[in-house]
Amino acid sequence: MMVQFLILMVTLDKLYFSPLGKFMDERDAAIKEKLSSVKDTSGEVKELEEQAAAVMRAARAEISAALNKMKKETQAELEEKLAVEKKKIEAELQEALGNLENQKEETIKSLDSQIAALSDEIVKKVLPA
Structure with a gap:
């Protein structure tokens, strides 16, 4: 019985346990290799993250510069338009002031003639001829 047990153990060892152990060792080696490659690629991932x-x-800086340039251009354009419109308004104001001055002079002349006419009437009424 002991001999049969030993033969069974040797047979199981040769046919079952040795191939199983070999398979387990190969699988362990493959897992270790994959882990080491993952550790190696983590450096690459960090480099890629830094590059990104x-x-x-750089993109944010470029966009910021473009926005600042656009703001300056828009500001300059608005200031130019504002200056043109301001000149137009000032010209219209001067024209309106000139018209008012002319109307004032005409009114004063009209009043002077009316004052003279009233003075003559008052003198005629007060001093009988």
């Missing part, structure tokens, strides 16, 4: 961050910073 650098690209984003």
